[in-house]
Amino acid sequence: MQRIRLLLIPTLLIVHVAGCGGEPGEGEGPSTEPAHDGGASPRVVTLGALSLTPPSVLWHSDDELSSMLTLKRGEAAPEAVARFYFNGRDDYDTETLHRSPDELKTFLEELARGLRDQIELTAGSDVEFISGPDYREEPYLAAGYSYRSALGADRYYNRDTVFYVGGRYAFLDLSCYADLEGKLAGELEALLDSARIEPEKPTILKLKPGQGLDFGNITLTVPGEGWTAEETTEYMLLSRDGLPLVDVYVRRPASGGAEGSDLSLGLKGEIDALYGEVEYLGPVEVRRTPVPYAAVSYRGEISGRAVWRRDAAVAVGDDYYFIDAGCPADSPDRTIEELTELVNSVGPREEK
Secondary structure, eight states: OOOOOOOOOOGOOOOBBBBSSSSSTTTTSSOSOSSSSSTOOOOEEEEEEEEEOOSSSEEEOOOOSTTTTEEEEEESSOOOEEEEEEEEEOOHHHHHHHHOOHHHHHHHHHHHHHHHHOOOOOOTTTEEEEEEEEEEEEEEEEEEEEEEEEEEEEEEEEEEEEEETTTTEEEEEEEEGGHHHHHHHHHHHHHHHEEEEEEOOOOEEEEHHHHEETTTTEEEOOOSSSSSEESSSSSSEEOOOOOOOOEEOOOOOOOOOOOOHHHHHHHHHHHHHHHSSSSEESEEEEEEEOOOOEEEEEEEEEEEEEEEEEEEEETTTTTEEEEEEEETTTOOOOHHHHHHHHHHHHHOOOOO
16 A cells, blocks of 8 residues: 655744643633524634534634644633644545445554654654554544643643545644643534535546646646646646645745745655655755745655656745646656646736
């Protein structure tokens, strides 16, 4: 089975509890008010295909990060945060997995292993796992862990879950101050149970040679013939002759600056963490105009198959994009040249 690709950029990582303020334990008392009044329907907060139901009126939506659904508990000094976002894709067929208990078990174990690797990479050596892996098969395939971590002098309780729905990975990161774990664990569990994912039906386009494509705040130019695009507001998948070759998506907003050096370090850090030893075919190429951009070509192995890849990280304003291009290593030189040209064509979308 292919290694589950749980994508992250370590140098641009948004700490799970970023946005919490004040001293641990400050803020409101225990939540006793429901998120709705009387017989009214619970208040559902939605961003694109993702939705959460706040467990009390003390939770509010925060739009600080445009590409993820964020809820915070408390106003001036939030004591807990929920972040829900898409981050990567794959081609596993969920119905097929459900029909094969062994394959489903292997998939969930690999899903959990990838999530744990990501947690250990981002939380560091001080991470203390409390429970997990916790598996879910309904309403979506999912794996999760509860753990404690440190940031400076503060410690936090975290409940992280990765879902696989419709070929996409979605992450729900729940965090609060560690000394509020007993008080808020139930609310975080309620948020997890409320998570809903309704993928958009993609638009399919047949593309002409040299056609420009707008996606969010970036644009790409398609070289050669025979390309098709599968597009939603969250991703764009480019294929040729039925073979997916390029995935473009909003992954995380740029955080703390998007200088080329940060993108470069993060890009290589992710590739190394994901694939282990790969053969880099040159240094990371960095440019700062017309958009901050870092890209690198390399050879590696996926599921025992040799592949050639060119990955790029791009920052435009407050948005952060990833371009994931690859083909079998024995592909014709022309295919590799065209994929390189396509990745390198990225630029800012022009206002119309």
